[in-house]
Amino acid sequence: MQTFRVLGILGIFALLILGYAFWGRSGREASLPPAPAAKAIPVSQLTELQPVKDIQLEYHQPDMPAGPGREQFVTQCVICHSPRYVLNQPIFPRKTWTTEVAKMVKAYGAPITPEEQKPIVDYLVAWHGKEDPPAAPTQNTK
Numbered sequence: 001m002q003t004f005r006v007l008g009i010l011g012i013f014a015l016l017i018l019g020y021a022f023w024g025r026s027g028r029e030a031s032l033p034p035a036p037a038a039k040a041i042p043v044s045q046l047t048e049l050q051p052v053k054d055i056q057l058e059y060h061q062p063d064m065p066a067g068p069g070r071e072q073f074v075t076q077c078v079i080c081h082s083p084r085y086v087l088n089q090p091i092f093p094r095k096t097w098t099t100e101v102a103k104m105v106k107a108y109g110a111p112i113t114p115e116e117q118k119p120i121v122d123y124l125v126a127w128h129g130k131e132d133p134p135a136a137p138t139q140n141t142k
């Protein structure tokens with residue numbers, strides 16, 4: 001008998017809690033003010049409200065003259081740093097530019113194939129370098 005009474009009381013509590021959860025909530029939702037309807041603004045009015053402004057950003061990249069190898073250079077050598085960074089170097093001879101390009105690949109992992117390296121070196125020599133000085137005449141020891 002005692003058990004039935006306890007179960008009955010628990011049941012009543014459960015019903016009260018459920019009732020509060022369902023009816024209480026729906027009641028609160030119903031009392032919320034309706035969401036404001038989105039007002040459609042025609043595109044023409046949008047541009048009137050916010051006029052389009054053109055801004056000119058400063059441009060610091062050096063002019064890269066046209067020439068063979070330029071395409072490879074602007075594709076491969078500006079991934080990690082600017083072309084200006086390359087131009088900041090002294091006028092290197094071909095040998096140094098060849099080493100530089102190889103260093104980018106070996107030391108820094110530049111994804112440049114061996115076929116692309118030659119035109120890039122040619123371009124660098126033409127744009128910001130010089131040909132290697134002629135090798136010093138070797139001593140004739142005969």
Ligand code: HEC
Binds near residue numbers: 089104110
């Ligand atoms: C994978 C990234 C990456 C690519 C691609 C890359 N570089 Fe570099 N480069 C670097 C890093 C890193 C440095 C060193 C920066 C430092 O020391 O602050 C560097 C430095 C340089 C320097 C300065 C001298 C030196 O040896 O540190 C030159 C010149 C240069 N790069 C040229 C090139 C050229 C030419 C190419 C295209 C063939 C190229 N880089 C492509 C990462 C790259």
